[in-house]
Amino acid sequence: MTAPVIEEPRAGEDPGAARRRRRAERYAEAAAAGWKVWLVKIAALAIIDAAAVYAAMVLIAAGSWIVAAVVLLLAVAVTVVYLTPGLLPAKYLTPGLIFLLIFQVFVVGYTVYIAFTNYGTGHNSTKEDAVAALLVQSESPVEGGPVYDATVLERDGAYFLLVTDPETGEAEIGTTGEALAPVDAEFDGDKAVAVDGYTTLDFGTVVKNQTLVSAVAVPVSDDPADGYLRMKDVSSAQTYLSDLAWDASADTMTDVRTGTVYRDIGTGAFTSADGEELLPGWSANVGFANFTRAFTEPSIREPFLAVAAWTLVFAVLSVATTFALGLFLAIVFNDPRMRSRKYYRVIMILPYAFPAFLSALVWAGMFNQDFGFVNQVLLGGAEVPWLQNEWLAKAAILIVNLWLGFPYMFLVCTGAIQSIPEDITEAARMDGANVWQIFRRIKFPLLLVSVAPLLISSFAFNFNNFNLIYMLTRGGPRFADASINVGATDILISMVYKVAFVGQLRDYGLASAFSIIIFLIVGVISYLGFRQTKVLEELN
Numbered sequence: 001m002t003a004p005v006i007e008e009p010r011a012g013e014d015p016g017a018a019r020r021r022r023r024a025e026r027y028a029e030a031a032a033a034g035w036k037v038w039l040v041k042i043a044a045l046a047i048i049d050a051a052a053v054y055a056a057m058v059l060i061a062a063g064s065w066i067v068a069a070v071v072l073l074l075a076v077a078v079t080v081v082y083l084t085p086g087l088l089p090a091k092y093l094t095p096g097l098i099f100l101l102i103f104q105v106f107v108v109g110y111t112v113y114i115a116f117t118n119y120g121t122g123h124n125s126t127k128e129d130a131v132a133a134l135l136v137q138s139e140s141p142v143e144g145g146p147v148y149d150a151t152v153l154e155r156d157g158a159y160f161l162l163v164t165d166p167e168t169g170e171a172e173i174g175t176t177g178e179a180l181a182p183v184d185a186e187f188d189g190d191k192a193v194a195v196d197g198y199t200t201l202d203f204g205t206v207v208k209n210q211t212l213v214s215a216v217a218v219p220v221s222d223d224p225a226d227g228y229l230r231m232k233d234v235s236s237a238q239t240y241l242s243d244l245a246w247d248a249s250a251d252t253m254t255d256v257r258t259g260t261v262y263r264d265i266g267t268g269a270f271t272s273a274d275g276e277e278l279l280p281g282w283s284a285n286v287g288f289a290n291f292t293r294a295f296t297e298p299s300i301r302e303p304f305l306a307v308a309a310w311t312l313v314f315a316v317l318s319v320a321t322t323f324a325l326g327l328f329l330a331i332v333f334n335d336p337r338m339r340s341r342k343y344y345r346v347i348m349i350l351p352y353a354f355p356a357f358l359s360a361l362v363w364a365g366m367f368n369q370d371f372g373f374v375n376q377v378l379l380g381g382a383e384v385p386w387l388q389n390e391w392l393a394k395a396a397i398l399i400v401n402l403w404l405g406f407p408y409m410f411l412v413c414t415g416a417i418q419s420i421p422e423d424i425t426e427a428a429r430m431d432g433a434n435v436w437q438i439f440r441r442i443k444f445p446l447l448l449v450s451v452a453p454l455l456i457s458s459f460a461f462n463f464n465n466f467n468l469i470y471m472l473t474r475g476g477p478r479f480a481d482a483s484i485n486v487g488a489t490d491i492l493i494s495m496v497y498k499v500a501f502v503g504q505l506r507d508y509g510l511a512s513a514f515s516i517i518i519f520l521i522v523g524v525i526s527y528l529g530f531r532q533t534k535v536l537e538e539l540n
Contacts (some may be wrong), residue, residue: 028376040230045082049075050283074098113514118268118286121277121505127264131246132177134270135224136217139240143230143429148229149191150237152206152213153198159209161218161229163237164192171195174218180229195441244278251280290513299483304495306479306516308521310394311491318401318462325402326409327447331439334417345414352407360471363400383538390488393473397489401468405458416450417443458527460522464493484510491516 059068078098087177117123125133143158148163153173160175170186171192185192196201201247206213220239224246232238253262253270262270264276269281278371293299305528329348333341351359366373367386375382385402386396420443428438469475475490475498484507492514500511 008429022502041082045079048515049079065521067178074101078200086179111512111515114508115281115290115516116287117509118281118289119283120507122266123281123283123509125280125282127282130280131253132224133280134244134278135242135246136228139217139228140243141230142239142241142479146222147232148237150231150235151191151193152201152231152234153195154201155198159199159201159213159216161216161231161237162192162195162198163229164190167464173198173312174229176216178223179219203234212401236305286509290509291517293510294517297483299481300510303320303479303482303484303486307490307492307495309485313393314397314401314465315459315462316490317398318405318465319459321402322405322409322458323413323451323455325406326411327413329406329410330413330417334414343443346409346412349407351403352411352502356404357467357471359404359469360400363396363403364472367396368369387473390477393477393489396470397468400472401462404468405462408458412451412454413447416447418452420446453530454530456526459529463491463522463525464518465491466493466497470497471496 013383027208037280044519052071056068056071060063078094081087081094086300135203146166148166150164151162153160153162158175160173162171162173163180163185164171167191171183171187173195174180183195186194196442202344203207218237219228220226224242227241228238228393229237230240243255243257245256246252246256251264255262260272260276262272262276265271266284267277267281267286268284269277269279271277273415293300294304332338333344333348335341338344363415364387364498365371367375369383369385369388371374372386374386384392386392424446426440428442433441469489473487473489475487475494477489478485478487484495484502485503486495490498496511496514496518499514500506
C-alpha cells in the first residue's frame with residue numbers, strides 16, 4: 001500500500017508558516033474555479049443563513065429555545081462546510097443529513113414526545129389559555145349591571161370595542177385578551193365613536209360580521225374575576241361574569257353556583273373530587289398513561305387487540321396469496337413451450353400500472369350491495385353485503401389486495417427464476433429428479449434466497465397498507481362498543497389515523513402511542529424474518 005505524500009516544509013520555513021502557506025494555496029486553488037461560482041455560493045448561503053436567523057427569532061418568540069439553537073447550529077455547520085476548501089464528502093452528505101434530521105429523526109422524536117402527553121381535543125393548548133377559555137365559556141350577563149355605550153372598531157383584521165364609561169364618561173378601548181384601557185377618542189355627544197388608527201364600523205358592517213363581533217370578549221381589568229364586556233346589541237355592551245372562580249394561589253377553579261372545587265391533579269384538566277373534569281384542559285405530560293389505556297381500558301383494549309390480530313392475519317395472507325399467485329404465473333409464463341409469452345406478461349402487470357388508491361375506489365363501487373358489478377353481473381342480481389358484513393368485508397379486502405399485489409410478485413419471481421442457472425436443473429434431471437422434485441428441492445430454495453427479503457418488505461408494506469383499507473371499506477363496519485373510532489376491517493395504521501384525525505374527539509397522544517407500538521411490532525417481526533434469511537443464504 002502506498003503511503004500518502006506529505007509535503008515537506010521549504011528550507012528555512014518554520015512549521016507555522018508552512019501551514020499558513022498550504023492553507024492559502026488551498027484557498028487559491030478553490031478560488032481558481034471562478035469568482036462567479038463563489039458569488040453564487042455566497043449568495044445562496046446568505047439566503048439560507050437569513051432564513052435560519054428569521055426562523056430562530058420566530059421560535060424564540062414562541063419559547064422554543066432548543067429548536068432555535070438547533071436551527072442556528074445547522075446554519076453555521078452548512079456555512080462552514082460549503083465555505084471551507086476540501087471537505088468534498090461533507091458537501092455531498094450535508095443536504096441528505098439535514099433532510100434526514102428534519103423528516104425522519106425529528107418526526108420520530110416528536111411522535112415519541114406526543115405519546116407521553118394528553119395532546120388532543122380539549123387538551124391542545126396551555127394552562128393559561130384553558131383558564132381563560134373556561135371563564136369565558138361559563139359566563140353570563142350581570143343582572144342590573146352597567147350598560148356601556150359601545151362602538152365597534154377594526155384594525156389589522158381584529159375587532160375592538162370602544163366604550164364610554166357610564167360613571168366617568170371617559171373613553172376606553174379593548175379587545176379579546178386585552179383589558180380595557182383609556183384612549184383619546186372622538187365623541188358624538190356623550191358617546192365615543194372613533195379613534196385615530198382604527199376604522200369605525202357602521203351598522204350594516206356590524207350586522208354583517210355579527211358572529212365575529214359577538215365573539216369579542218374584552219376583560220374589564222387584568223383580574224378575570226371582574227368579568228368581560230360583550231356586545232349586547234349593535235350600540236351597547238354589557239358586563240358578563242363567569243360561573244367559575246379562578247384562584248391562582250390555590251390553583252383551583254370553583255363553581256360559584258354549586259361550590260364544587262376543581263383542582264389541577266396533573267392530568268391536564270381541573271378535576272373535582274368525584275373525577276369530573278372541566279374542559280377544555282391543557283396539554284400535559286402524562287407518562288405512560290396512553291400505553292396503559294391501550295392495554296387496560298376494555299373499550300380500547302378489546303378493539304385494539306382485534307385490530308392487531310386482523311392486521312397480522314391480513315399482512316400474512318396478503319403476502320402468501322400474492323406470492324403464490326405471482327410464483328404460479330411466473331412458472332407458467334417462463335415455460336418456453338408457451339407462445340406469445342411477452343404479451344401475456346404485459347397483461348399480467350396491468351393492475352400494477354394503475355394507482356392503488358384509484359383501483360381501491362373502483363373495487364369499492366364494484367362491491368356495492370345494490371348496484372355493484374359483482375352482485376349485479378357476476379352473481380345474477382344477488383344482494384350480498386360485501387362491505388357491510390365483517391367477514392365478507394375482510395374477504396373483499398383480500399381479493400382486492402390479491403389483484404393489486406400479484407403483478408409485483410409475478411415480476412420478482414420471473415426475474416428470480418430466470419437467474420437460476422439452467423445447468424443445475426439439467427443435472428437434477430440426469431440424476432432422475434422429476435419436475436416437482438426439481439422445483440421443491442432446487443428451484444424454490446434458490447428462489448427464496450433472493451425473494452425472502454422482498455417478502456419481508458412486502459409484509460411490512462401490507463402491515464401499513466392504509467390506502468387499500470381506507471379507500472375500500474373506511475375500516476367498517478364499526479365496532480359499536482368501542483370508545484374510539486375503529487371498525488372490523490381497520491388495520492393498526494388506519495386505526496391510528498382515525499383516532500388522530502377523524503371524528504369530533506381527536507386523541508393525538510393515544511394515536512402516537514399506537515404508532516410506537518406498531519413500530520415495535522414491525523421491527524421485531526422484520527428482525528426475526530431477516531435472521532431467518534441468513535439460513536437461506538447458505539444455499540447461495
